[in-house]
Amino acid sequence: MCGIVGYIGNTKASPILIDGLLKLEYRGYDSAGIATIEGPHIKCLKHKGRVKELQNIPEINSLEGHIGIAHTRWATHGKPSSINAHPHLDESKNFAVVHNGIIENYSQIKDFLTNAGYHFLSQTDTEVIPNLIHYYYYKEDENDNLRFVKAVNKAVSDLKGSYAIEVIFSFEPDKIIVARKDSPLVIGIKDDEKFVASDIPAILDYTNNIYILNDGDLVQVTKKSVTFYDIDLNVVKRTPEIITWDAKSADKNGYEDFMLKEIYEQPTAIRETIGTRLVKDAKCNFDDISIPKEYLSKVSRIYIVACGTAMHAGLAVKPILERLTSIPVEVDISSEFRYRKPLIDKNTLIICISQSGETADTIAALKNAKQIGSKTIAISNVIGSSITREADYTIYTHAGPEIAVASTKAYTCQITVLSLLAIYFAEVLGIENEEILSALKNEILELPSKVSITLENTDLIKEFAKRIYKEKDIFFLGRGTDFAVAKEASLKLKEISYIHSDAYQSGELKHGPIALIEDDVTVVGIITDRRLLDKSVSNLQEVITRGAKTLLVTNQNVDKDVFPNIINIPKVHPLLSPILSIIPLQLLAYYVSKEKGLDVDKPRNLAKSVTVE
Numbered sequence: 164m165c166g167i168v169g170y171i172g173n174t175k176a177s178p179i180l181i182d183g184l185l186k187l188e189y190r191g192y193d194s195a196g197i198a199t200i201e202g203p204h205i206k207c208l209k210h211k212g213r214v215k216e217l218q219n220i221p222e223i224n225s226l227e228g229h230i231g232i233a234h235t236r237w238a239t240h241g242k243p244s245s246i247n248a249h250p251h252l253d254e255s256k257n258f259a260v261v262h263n264g265i266i267e268n269y270s271q272i273k274d275f276l277t278n279a280g281y282h283f284l285s286q287t288d289t290e291v292i293p294n295l296i297h298y299y300y301y302k303e304d305e306n307d308n309l310r311f312v313k314a315v316n317k318a319v320s321d322l323k324g325s326y327a328i329e330v331i332f333s334f335e336p337d338k339i340i341v342a343r344k345d346s347p348l349v350i351g352i353k354d355d356e357k358f359v360a361s362d363i364p365a366i367l368d369y370t371n372n373i374y375i376l377n378d379g380d381l382v383q384v385t386k387k388s389v390t391f392y393d394i395d396l397n398v399v400k401r402t403p404e405i406i407t408w409d410a411k412s413a414d415k416n417g418y419e420d421f422m423l424k425e426i427y428e429q430p431t432a433i434r435e436t437i438g439t440r441l442v443k444d445a446k447c448n449f450d451d452i453s454i455p456k457e458y459l460s461k462v463s464r465i466y467i468v469a470c471g472t473a474m475h476a477g478l479a480v481k482p483i484l485e486r487l488t489s490i491p492v493e494v495d496i497s498s499e500f501r502y503r504k505p506l507i508d509k510n511t512l513i514i515c516i517s518q519s520g521e522t523a524d525t526i527a528a529l530k531n532a533k534q535i536g537s538k539t540i541a542i543s544n545v546i547g548s549s550i551t552r553e554a555d556y557t558i559y560t561h562a563g564p565e566i567a568v569a570s571t572k573a574y575t576c577q578i579t580v581l582s583l584l585a586i587y588f589a590e591v592l593g594i595e596n597e598e599i600l601s602a603l604k605n606e607i608l609e610l611p612s613k614v615s616i617t618l619e620n621t622d623l624i625k626e627f628a629k630r631i632y633k634e635k636d637i638f639f640l641g642r643g644t645d646f647a648v649a650k651e652a653s654l655k656l657k658e659i660s661y662i663h664s665d666a667y668q669s670g671e672l673k674h675g676p677i678a679l680i681e682d683d684v685t686v687v688g689i690i691t692d693r694r695l696l697d698k699s700v701s702n703l704q705e706v707i708t709r710g711a712k713t714l715l716v717t718n719q720n721v722d723k724d725v726f727p728n729i730i731n732i733p734k735v736h737p738l739l740s741p742i743l744s745i746i747p748l749q750l751l752a753y754y755v756s757k758e759k760g761l762d763v764d765k766p767r768n769l770a771k772s773v774t775v776e
């Protein structure tokens with residue numbers, strides 16, 4: 164979604180701002196803009212399209228100011244255009260604002276300001292903000308040196324919805340005011356330079372000493388200081404965090420695309436996610452969340468709530484959680500869960516999964532569940548993300564920054580950490596026999612090397628991608644955890660290759676979908692559970708008989724005459740197989756997209772984190 168960058172210091176702001184915007188490109192956007200303070204004026208340049216087009220505006224080279232704000236916009240209110248792009252200025256052109264989020268009551272504010280004589284140029288919700296600040300600024304005492312801060316505080320107090328904003332003001336060219344509610348924002352500090360961003364990778368090249376803002380924070384940023392205020396404008400103390408990722412890990416590191424790099428990072432990401440939670444011959448360690456046994460033993464149901472790939476990780480771990488804890492598990496889509504009245508109570512444990520930790524529907528679902536009295540666990544990959552601030556407990560995956568819109572390493576790390584959690588619950592509850600727990604634990608420790616082996620096997624995938632990239636429909640079939648992987652494989656393919664695809668439980672084929680099978684249609688089968696081998700093979704034979712060509716991902720012995728295209732993956736316990744079986748299918752989606760010449764990392768219409776409903 165939208166991205167924010169800001170800079171104040173002793174050097175030209177524009178190259179730093181543009182660099183930050185380029186680092187945020189992965190979030191998805193449709194227009195970009197920049198505003199700097201040049202002498203007594205604000206200079207604002209905006210363009211529909213990519214940051215590259217903004218860079219091509221000749222005037223960009225004349226920006227000399229040492230303070231500025233910049234933005235990449237993903238349209239919500241008003242179509243993508245230069246006028247609707249951020250920054251937005253007030254009518255006097257002295258205040259400039261960039262904004263992430265949605266102002267739900269913008270039309271009431273617009274009416275109010277219109278009646279007060281203000282005029283608007285754009286169709287956005289954001290444009291009310293600089294005008295509202297202007298309105299309040301001129302109501303404050305002109306001798307008050309907190310006049311600007313007070314005006315911004317009053318303006319944000321009127322806003323309903325979500326926002327992360329940066330404001331600059333041509334009459335006070337030594338400060339940026341920032342504020343956040345339900346939308347991420349960070350401030351990096353380094354000597355006499357300060358950097359603002361919606362995402363840490365945008366500024367990591369400059370500093371790793373970073374404040375992560377809380378909801379409700381209002382901050383005055385100058386070259387030399389960062390001052391946090393609460394809602395009553397009392398100064399509050401905050402401590403910056405040292406971010407341990409290096410800037411390189413947010414770079415492509417020699418790979419052609421972030422997605423490919425992230426696919427190949429999975430052995431390391433999984434190893435890091437296992438970390439000290441599991442060491443040989445010991446119990447699983449989740450002491451950091453310390454969920455009491457008394458509570459766990461009363462849990463009557465677990466809900467896993469998430470969107471997209473994160474929800475598919477939930478589908479993949481439902482079997483292991485149910486098998487090891489004997490607690491029924493429901494998996495729900497956040498946007499559905501939050502608007503129906505789920506039958507949950509204080510004995511329901513809600514696990515919300517979100518790579519970014521900023522997905523609006525998942526955060527709202529978690530808040531709803533908390534209000535009803537359920538306990539909540541957030542599984543997130545981003546330290547300090549919004550969801551981790553709302554949840555009762557947080558468990559981090561340690562996948563490292565995931566930049567490509569299509570999620571890969573976050574998914575396998577989510578399954579890894581939730582499998583460990585299932586074992587931990589079983590150990591705390593003392594309800595599962597030691598033999599299966601220790602078998603699973605040993606298998607989890609072997610996963611990083613098995614993932615590495617799986618990643619070596621790419622020739623057939625590349626060749627098959629060449630055969631199918633022009634197709635219109637592709638089908639994925641599986642049973643049990645293999646069906647969960649089929650869903651994820653289908654999503655991966657459609658989001659980056661734009662080929663329509665669907666996933667079905669193999670046993671459902673005869674109840675309708677088989678009508679779609681005709682000569683040369685592609686069906687991808689996944690078989691990793693020996694108990695289900697014969698039945699799954701029969702289902703695939705039914706489509707072969709009707710002319711389908713198949714690709715089979717398996718670790719079972721199958722007849723090579725029936726299945727000419729087999730991708731073998733290492734043997735693994737069926738409850739853990741999604742971590743391996745998805746990998747060839749992530750690669751298949753990647754190579755199909757490459758064959759089509761598409762932008763793998765930034766597929767059309769999609770954003771990395773969906774921070775609006």
Ligand code: AGP
Nearest residue numbers: 471472473517518519522569570
């Ligand atoms: C994954 O490839 C997708 N881009 C998308 O489905 C994503 O998983 C979903 O939007 C949830 O994001 P989150 O994990 O950051 O909450």
